[in-house]
Amino acid sequence: MTKTDMDSFGRKIDYLRISITDRCNERCLYCMPEGYHGWEVKPDHLSADEIVRIVRVAAGLGFRKFRLTGGEPLVRPDVVAMARAMAAVPGVEVIGLSTNGTRLAELAQPLREAGVRTVNVSLDALDPDLYRRITHGDVASVLAGIRAAVAAGFERVKLNCVLMRGVNESELWPLTLFAAEHGLPLRMIELMPLTRTDVLTEENFLGAGEAMALMARHDELIPQPDRKLGHGPAKYYLLKNTGALVGFIGALTNLHFCEACNKLRLTADGKIRPCLGNHGEIDLRATLRQSGDDTALRALFAEALRSKPLEHQFRDQYVPGRPMTAIGG
Ligand code: SAM
Numbered sequence: 001m002t003k004t005d006m007d008s009f010g011r012k013i014d015y016l017r018i019s020i021t022d023r024c025n026e027r028c029l030y031c032m033p034e035g036y037h038g039w040e041v042k043p044d045h046l047s048a049d050e051i052v053r054i055v056r057v058a059a060g061l062g063f064r065k066f067r068l069t070g071g072e073p074l075v076r077p078d079v080v081a082m083a084r085a086m087a088a089v090p091g092v093e094v095i096g097l098s099t100n101g102t103r104l105a106e107l108a109q110p111l112r113e114a115g116v117r118t119v120n121v122s123l124d125a126l127d128p129d130l131y132r133r134i135t136h137g138d139v140a141s142v143l144a145g146i147r148a149a150v151a152a153g154f155e156r157v158k159l160n161c162v163l164m165r166g167v168n169e170s171e172l173w174p175l176t177l178f179a180a181e182h183g184l185p186l187r188m189i190e191l192m193p194l195t196r197t198d199v200l201t202e203e204n205f206l207g208a209g210e211a212m213a214l215m216a217r218h219d220e221l222i223p224q225p226d227r228k229l230g231h232g233p234a235k236y237y238l239l240k241n242t243g244a245l246v247g248f249i250g251a252l253t254n255l256h257f258c259e260a261c262n263k264l265r266l267t268a269d270g271k272i273r274p275c276l277g278n279h280g281e282i283d284l285r286a287t288l289r290q291s292g293d294d295t296a297l298r299a300l301f302a303e304a305l306r307s308k309p310l311e312h313q314f315r316d317q318y319v320p321g322r323p324m325t326a327i328g329g
Helices: 048-060 079-087 104-114 128-135 138-154 169-182 209-214 285-290 295-307
Strands: 015-021 065-070 094-100 118-122 155-164 185-190 221-223 234-239 245-250 263-266 269-274
Touching: 048 285, 048 295, 065 079, 079 104, 094 209, 104 118, 104 128, 104 138, 118 138, 118 245, 128 138, 138 155, 138 295, 155 169, 169 185, 169 209, 209 221, 209 234, 209 245, 221 269, 263 295, 269 295
Parallel strands: 015 065, 015 263, 065 094, 094 118, 118 155, 155 185, 185 245
Antiparallel strands: 221 234, 234 245, 263 269
């Protein structure tokens, strides 16, 4: 019998990241190109029922971890109901959420009650002006959202910061202190060439190694090789004096980055994307809408696993295609 959750390289793939919308109420420099209007083609996007059906099929194939992402998942009005329906699907063990945090103050509690277990909040700067420059948003709403998430009792709340040379290096240490003060793990993520925007240049790229060196000016980094917080690829360090737990996601500089990849992505318009850094996508939507029988959907998942590449192509002069906001972070 063939394993339904193994790819061609023997990696167990049991994690599906679901972009439930490509809309966002922020405009991060590195994510959404100016003038992007993908969402105007509304019927292209999957309904909540369609997404839950895909979750049921995936869970039947051995997928256990699911993440709601986008765009900004919390701008979708049916997000709480969707999370609740997903949590009720047999086999679903963990539902996580990636959010910019701006709507968490009102939604953290209902999402927790609906069955969302973990939350990742993007936070690239604490300084309100710089935060606004990077995201076009208001950092006060994010900080209120983080407080609400902590109060709602999620099993884990993590902070995500994208590294940008010349943009937010000066914020890395304040963010670390903030993370330590609130007892939240902070992950520093290398910029990936996911869309065509001004910030995605070699000059703006700040590697994880350099970010670690910046941290080491302030505190001693103690490697935590056995620390796994969730299902992601971060390598964690404990900062000796501050007590901060900082993870580094070196998508570009860590040559072993893809070895432990465990995920597929589902885009808001119903395509399975086996690899973030490879343009290949498999359309589920047409099949989903043609038939109520899930056999063909299972076959498409199998095809996605077979076509999942060994590695991303970000180091091979990758030319971005669909922007991150459309693929799903
Ligand atoms: N709106 C939500 C948020 O802000 O977290 C979820 C979607 S967002 C696309 C998910 C994650 O992708 C965020 O942590 C964001 O910082 C990250 N991201 C977006 N574009 C990126 C890029 N070009 N390189 C690295 N990370 C990126």
